Amino acid sequence: MDIKRRLIIYNTLTIIIPLIITVIIAFIFIFVSSEFLGSNINYNSFKKATFINSELLNITKDIAKSDNKSIEDEDFKNYLESKLSITEGKIIITKEGTVLYLSEDMNNIDIANSLEQTKNKSKRPLFINNTYYSLSSFSIEFKDNSTGSVVFLIPIGKESDIFKKLILSILIVFFASYVIVSIAVSYIFSRKILIPISLLKEATAQIKIGKLDSEIVESGDTEIRELCSDFEEMRIKLRDSIYMKTKYDDNRKMLVSSISHDLKTPLTSIEGYVHGILDGVANSPEKLEHYLKIINIKTKQIDAMINDLLLYSKLDLGQIPFNFEKTDIGEYFSYCVEESYAILKQFNIDIKVENNLTLSKYFMIDRERFRRVILNILDNSRKYMDKDNGEITIFIRENNLSIIIELRDNGSGIEQENTNKIFDRFYRSDSARSNAKGSGLGLAIAKQIVEGHNGRIWAISHGSDGTSILISLVKM
Numbered sequence: 298m299d300i301k302r303r304l305i306i307y308n309t310l311t312i313i314i315p316l317i318i319t320v321i322i323a324f325i326f327i328f329v330s331s332e333f334l335g336s337n338i339n340y341n342s343f344k345k346a347t348f349i350n351s352e353l354l355n356i357t358k359d360i361a362k363s364d365n366k367s368i369e370d371e372d373f374k375n376y377l378e379s380k381l382s383i384t385e386g387k388i389i390i391t392k393e394g395t396v397l398y399l400s401e402d403m404n405n406i407d408i409a410n411s412l413e414q415t416k417n418k419s420k421r422p423l424f425i426n427n428t429y430y431s432l433s434s435f436s437i438e439f440k441d442n443s444t445g446s447v448v449f450l451i452p453i454g455k456e457s458d459i460f461k462k463l464i465l466s467i468l469i470v471f472f473a474s475y476v477i478v479s480i481a482v483s484y485i486f487s488r489k490i491l492i493p494i495s496l497l498k499e500a501t502a503q504i505k506i507g508k509l510d511s512e513i514v515e516s517g518d519t520e521i522r523e524l525c526s527d528f529e530e531m532r533i534k535l536r537d538s539i540y541m542k543t544k545y546d547d548n549r550k551m552l553v554s555s556i557s558h559d560l561k562t563p564l565t566s567i568e569g570y571v572h573g574i575l576d577g578v579a580n581s582p583e584k585l586e587h588y589l590k591i592i593n594i595k596t597k598q599i600d601a602m603i604n605d606l607l608l609y610s611k612l613d614l615g616q617i618p619f620n621f622e623k624t625d626i627g628e629y630f631s632y633c634v635e636e637s638y639a640i641l642k643q644f645n646i647d648i649k650v651e652n653n654l655t656l657s658k659y660f661m662i663d664r665e666r667f668r669r670v671i672l673n674i675l676d677n678s679r680k681y682m683d684k685d686n687g688e689i690t691i692f693i694r695e696n697n698l699s700i701i702i703e704l705r706d707n708g709s710g711i712e713q714e715n716t717n718k719i720f721d722r723f724y725r726s727d728s729a730r731s732n733a734k735g736s737g738l739g740l741a742i743a744k745q746i747v748e749g750h751n752g753r754i755w756a757i758s759h760g761s762d763g764t765s766i767l768i769s770l771v772k773m
């Protein structure tokens with residue numbers, strides 16, 4: 298539920314609940330008073346009470362319209378008495394202080410008491426002939442501009458008394474229940490909003506002190522839920538960015554130490570051979586040529602390493618655009634194999650392609666960059682070959698969504714637990730470090746290139762029987 302709707306509902310409840318309570322209490326009141334107190338509170342008695350009030354007003358108007366003479370008229374008196382008989386009341390009319398007219402059955406004491414009480418504006422009921430009367434008086438101005446007053450004495454019935462009590466009770470019950478319901482509703486409303494907000498506050502306090510692992514749970518109304526979900530998104534982004542920053546920092550440190558280490562080895566050896574030449578150790582033309590050849594090889598190694606590093610960091614930053622071309626994958630691999638066949642043969646390694654593609658033939662690849670991937674994998678198979686009869690087989694097969702290229706060799710193999718690590722930059726197994734030459738960037742570059750083709754690259758270890766490097770590419 299959203300806060301606006303909740304507010305409307307709660308405000309409506311604040312009015313409706315007291316109304317319902319008041320109606321129920323009024324019914325109970327009427328039921329109790331008519332069943333147990335014998336009073337007759339119904340529509341008719343209510344009508345009677347209102348009727349009496351309106352009759353009194355009419356009589357007052359009539360008196361004000363008439364003059365001395367007509368008030369003393371027998372007809373007018375009869376008219377007044379007939380009107381008053383409905384209410385069973387009495388009347389006293391005074392003009393300029395003297396009594397002009399009064400109902401029968403009233404003795405002087407009653408008249409004096411009535412006028413005294415009217416003068417004093419007393420609300421006390423008057424007791425005449427075993428009946429309590431309530432007094433109401435009106436000032437009037439006669440036609441001859443003289444002033445006077447009309448005093449009505451209306452018998453106080455049980456009903457009118459109960460009516461007053463009923464109306465009073467209704468008002469009290471309504472206001473009391475209104476106050477109680479308002480307080481209860483405000484309390485519930487504030488809890489519905491305050492509890493989720495305090496939870497959110499706690500969570501943000503955790504974020505503030507750098508604890509980014511506790512999830513912000515969505516609770517409360519729509520707006521607060523949205524706020525929680527925004528905070529949760531922010532927490533995840535913040536956590537990820539801190540994680541990435543730490544990872545980048547670690548990588549940078551590793552990169553610097555790896556570069557300095559890997560460059561130092563060939564540089565030290567170049568330095569050694571140069572010193573050898575300068576110190577005259579290379580004292581024959583053959584020795585000199587040998588030293589220079591080694592220096593040349595080491596220089597090329599450094600050059601290749603720096604080129605690989607540059608390529609890797611450019612790929613990592615997404616600065617190298619791919620030039621995708623529609624390519625017949627079977628033909629492409631045959632060409633790659635042809636290209637490396639001669640070199641591999643020198644190391645007594647056989648290479649062949651098993652193309653099992655039947656449905657798909659063409660794929661969008663950057664031929665030049667993909668060639669680099671394949672050559673590095675083949676180069677690894679050559680470098681880490683420990684068998685006399687080396688074998689490399691390239692299997693190309695397909696499933697519904699993609700093709701899988703598997704380059705399998707029967708070399709020294711890699712340990713099962715290192716199959717993921719070999720794609721990390723600068724990773725080289727201990728044996729690789731001591732034997733063959735390389736910087737440990739080849740497969741990291743291959744991974745960048747394959748992922749640039751929306752593909753995946755992974756390795757399967759066959760133990761000491763060799764290694765498979767697999768590449769999957771999504772079908773066009």
Ligand SMILES: Nc1ncnc2c1ncn2[C@@H]1O[C@H](COP(=O)(O)OP(=O)(O)OP(=O)(O)O)[C@@H](O)[C@H]1O
Nearest residue numbers: 677678681710719725726729735736737738739740
């Ligand atoms: N076919 C394989 N057989 C055994 N080990 C392998 C094979 N391919 C890769 N490796 C292991 O994975 C490591 C990383 O390979 P990668 O190609 O990234 O680096 P490298 O060959 O050592 O250096 P570079 O390719 O930069 O010259 C290698 O050092 C080696 O330990």
Ligand SMILES: [Mg+2]
Nearest residue numbers: 673677739740
């Ligand atoms: Mg390599």
